[in-house]
Amino acid sequence: MGRYxxxxxxxxxxxxxxxxxxxxxxxxxxxxxxxxxGGRERLRSEDRxxxxxxxxxxxxxxxxxxxxxxxxxxxxxxxxxDGEPETAGNRRGVLRGDLGMSxxxxxxxxxxxxxxxxxxxxxxxxxxxxxxxxxxxxxMMSALKQYSFLDHFFTSLSFITYSxxxxxxxxxxxxVFSVNFKTWGLPYLPTLGMYDPGADxxxxxxxxxxxxxxxxxxxxxxAAYSRYIRSNMLEVIHSDYVRTARSKGxxxxxxxxxxxxxxxxxxxxxxxxxxxxxxxxxxxxxxxxFQWPGMGxxxxxxxxxxxxxxxxxxxxxxxxMVVLFQILTDITxxxxxxxxxxx
Amino acid sequence: MxxxxxxxxxxxxxxxxxxxxKEESLAKLAWRRFRRHRMAMVGALILLGLxxxxxxxxxxxxxxxxxxxxxxxxxxxxGGAFLFxxxxxxxxxxxxxxxxxxxxxxxGVVAALISVVVGTLTGALAGYYGGLLDSVLMRxxxxxxxxxxxxxxxxxxxxFGNRIGDVQVLGRTFSGSxxxxxLIIGATSWMYLARIVRSTYLSxxxxxxxxxxxxxxxxxxxxxxxxxxxxxxxxxxxAATLGVAGAIITEAYISFLGLGxxxxxxxxxxxxxxxxxxxIQGHWWLWFFPGLMIVLTTLGINFIGDGLRDxxxxxxxx
Numbered sequence: 311m312g313r314y315x316x317x318x319x320x321x322x323x324x325x326x327x328x329x330x331x332x333x334x335x336x337x338x339x340x341x342x343x344x345x346x347x348g349g350r351e352r353l354r355s356e357d358r359x360x361x362x363x364x365x366x367x368x369x370x371x372x373x374x375x376x377x378x379x380x381x382x383x384x385x386x387x388x389x390x391x392d393g394e395p396e397t398a399g400n401r402r403g404v405l406r407g408d409l410g411m412s413x414x415x416x417x418x419x420x421x422x423x424x425x426x427x428x429x430x431x432x433x434x435x436x437x438x439x440x441x442x443x444x445x446x447x448x449x450m451m452s453a454l455k456q457y458s459f460l461d462h463f464f465t466s467l468s469f470i471t472y473s474x475x476x477x478x479x480x481x482x483x484x485x486v487f488s489v490n491f492k493t494w495g496l497p498y499l500p501t502l503g504m505y506d507p508g509a510d511x512x513x514x515x516x517x518x519x520x521x522x523x524x525x526x527x528x529x530x531x532x533a534a535y536s537r538y539i540r541s542n543m544l545e546v547i548h549s550d551y552v553r554t555a556r557s558k559g560x561x562x563x564x565x566x567x568x569x570x571x572x573x574x575x576x577x578x579x580x581x582x583x584x585x586x587x588x589x590x591x592x593x594x595x596x597x598x599x600f601q602w603p604g605m606g607x608x609x610x611x612x613x614x615x616x617x618x619x620x621x622x623x624x625x626x627x628x629x630x631m632v633v634l635f636q637i638l639t640d641i642t643x644x645x646x647x648x649x650x651x652x653x
Numbered sequence: 654m655x656x657x658x659x660x661x662x663x664x665x666x667x668x669x670x671x672x673x674x675k676e677e678s679l680a681k682l683a684w685r686r687f688r689r690h691r692m693a694m695v696g697a698l699i700l701l702g703l704x705x706x707x708x709x710x711x712x713x714x715x716x717x718x719x720x721x722x723x724x725x726x727x728x729x730x731x732g733g734a735f736l737f738x739x740x741x742x743x744x745x746x747x748x749x750x751x752x753x754x755x756x757x758x759x760x761g762v763v764a765a766l767i768s769v770v771v772g773t774l775t776g777a778l779a780g781y782y783g784g785l786l787d788s789v790l791m792r793x794x795x796x797x798x799x800x801x802x803x804x805x806x807x808x809x810x811x812x813f814g815n816r817i818g819d820v821q822v823l824g825r826t827f828s829g830s831x832x833x834x835x836l837i838i839g840a841t842s843w844m845y846l847a848r849i850v851r852s853t854y855l856s857x858x859x860x861x862x863x864x865x866x867x868x869x870x871x872x873x874x875x876x877x878x879x880x881x882x883x884x885x886x887x888x889x890x891x892a893a894t895l896g897v898a899g900a901i902i903t904e905a906y907i908s909f910l911g912l913g914x915x916x917x918x919x920x921x922x923x924x925x926x927x928x929x930x931x932x933i934q935g936h937w938w939l940w941f942f943p944g945l946m947i948v949l950t951t952l953g954i955n956f957i958g959d960g961l962r963d964x965x966x967x968x969x970x971x
Contacts, residue, residue, distance in 0.1 A: 324792075325792070325795060325796060325799060326799075328792065328793075328796045329796045329799050329800060332796065332800075333800070333808070336808050336809060336812050337808070339812050340808060340811035340812050340814075341811060341814075469952065469955070469956075470948065470952060472955065473898070473948050473951035473952040473955055474944075474947075474948050474951075475902050475905045475906060475909070475922075475944065475947055476906075477905075477906070477909050477925070477928075478905075478925070478940070478944035478947065478948070481925075481928055481929070481932050481940050481944070482941075482944075484929075484932050484933075485932050485937055488932075488933075489932060489933060489935060493935075501932075501933055502929075502933075586801075587798075587800075587801035587802065588801070590801050590803075590804075591801050591802065591803035591804075591906075594803055594804075595803070595906060595909070595910065598909075598910060598929075599929050601929070609804070609807075610807070610910065613807055613808070613811060616811075621808070624804075625800060625804055625808075628800070628801060628804060629799045629800055632798075632799050632800075632801065633799055
């Protein structure tokens with residue numbers, strides 16, 4: 311197991327390097343980070359040259375990549391434009407934990423991203439909990455009461471939800487529970503942001519603002535997973551060992567929850583681990599609808615201004631998360647299902 | 654698995670079915686099963702309705718109607734002269750769902766085709782040849798899977814941004830962004846199919862019929878595409894069908910975020926750009942109708958995909 315883990319971790323190194331090269335090349339052409347630096351006025355061409363030089367944008371792409379990756383504090387650069395390299399580089403590179411500086415905000419990327427990570431986690435973790443609890447509840451109930459009214463109801467509902475773009479669901483929820491409930495005089499939910507402007511930043515306020523975004527992120531996964539749990543449970547409940555448990559006179563509750571449930575629900579672990587990219591996509595769009603100040607909106611905002619150090623930081627963080635979750639999923643699975651072993 | 658080796662299984666599919674003739678091809682068998690699949694038929698009906706909607710609709714409204722704007726009639730609620738209301742610059746939402754639907758469906762179909770071709774080729778070559786080619790192709794696949802599709806799409810949409818100007822097709826002008834969107838959706842959605850096709854090829858290339866084809870001197874391309882590919886068609890067909898729905902939703906995502914298809918060309922997704930403020934101001938018809946069209950389309954396609962999966966499954970007993 312230990313050797314397996316080491317091998318998997320070593321394999322991720324070339325993978326992540328490859329990913330970073332692809333992304334970096336794409337980054338270099340997504341727009342002009344200098345375009346908005348003059349404020350309302352257009353930059354004079356000598357200012358543009360000076361800024362490009364100071365930000366290192368005058369270097370060829372592969373040199374920019376090398377500086378981004380391993381830093382440039384071992385070189386000197388020509389900052390004042392007299393052709394003489396005199397200023398020492400100050401970047402340590404991603405490999406030494408330096409994500410660089412944002413080009414439009416002049417703050418370290420790690421600081422900018424670090425401020426937003428908690429806000430995104432505030433949405434993602436409750437969403438994951440909702441996904442697991444609700445899809446287990448619906449899936450188990452549909453399987454145990456197969457072909458009942460509720461089973462048909464949830465089947466139809468999950469088919470429809472699964473066919474929706476996430477953002478359309480978010481718009482509908484916002485329209486019904488914020489806009490219409492307000493006009494009907496019912497207790498309504500807030501539309502945008504994490505806190506109402508001017509209101510106290512209480513935990514209650516935060517929860518009120520979280521309800522709609524969390525529902526939006528969770529809904530589509532719930533639709534898919536509840537179907538999955540249902541069909542798994544139906545398969546398990548007709549298997550030989552469940553029949554054996556029943557025929558030796560075990561209590562039905564015990565058969566269902568102790569014997570069948572575990573085997574039907576365990577594959578959910580793999581799904582959740584491997585579906586992280588989809589969940590992140592949902593979170594990105596959801597943050598954009600509800601104007602939630604998380605990583606997704608940060609990404610969109612800096613994409614607009616072609617601020618590549620921030621974009622690279624976010625994308626590499628996401629890629630590392632995806633890869634780690636894949637490994638974690640595989641390991642959890644060997645622990646949950648002792649029949650699977652990795653050498 | 655071809656249709657002819659099924660009867661060998663006693664009590665299998667064919668033995669149960671008295672009306673079945675010996676020579677029935679897999680395609681015919683699948684079609685018969687598909688027709689009996691209730692959900693799939695419902696899905697086909699929904700899709701047929703939508704196709705009729707955008708064809709008949711385009712006879713009633715011209716594309717100029719769909720793009721005509723007049724701020725004196727902005728934000729008219731549904732009803733009266735405008736069944737679906739008008740948008741922020743007074744364009745007819747109904748006419749725009751018709752022409753937007755054409756573009757959305759074309760984007761869905763073409764992007765799915767691209768992704769199926771790329772995925773099948775990658776999977777087939779990697780699975781058949783193995784070795785170095787396999788590891789290179791699979792590492793690329795893995796790298797593409799590591800970056801969540803939406804992030805990659807947004808970056809690529811920015812990257813290819815305004816490089817293609819407007820295009821004239823059949824006397825109509827389209828924003829060049831349609832081509833960009835089709836290409837990047839196709840280029841970021843082939844990976845799962847490539848893995849499935851690869852594993853099918855890995856097992857099929859060891860089978861006797863491939864060895865036999867080699868021995869009688871069939872050329873390698875012919876073996877890959879003429880002999881093995883037909884046996885790997887089931888997952889490819891299903892992936893192609895579901896891919897259309899996926900591409901339509903994906904297009905909606907990027908257009909909603911403002912990086913998709915640009916004016917004057919409408920798509921169901923681009924009609925919903927900036928919908929958050931429309932929600933707050935209560936102009937629900939701006940985003941409700943295009944979204945409903947997307948839901949109906951993907952629902953229909955998902956039903957059909959389910960039906961195809963069951964119909965093409967050699968183990969199913971229906």
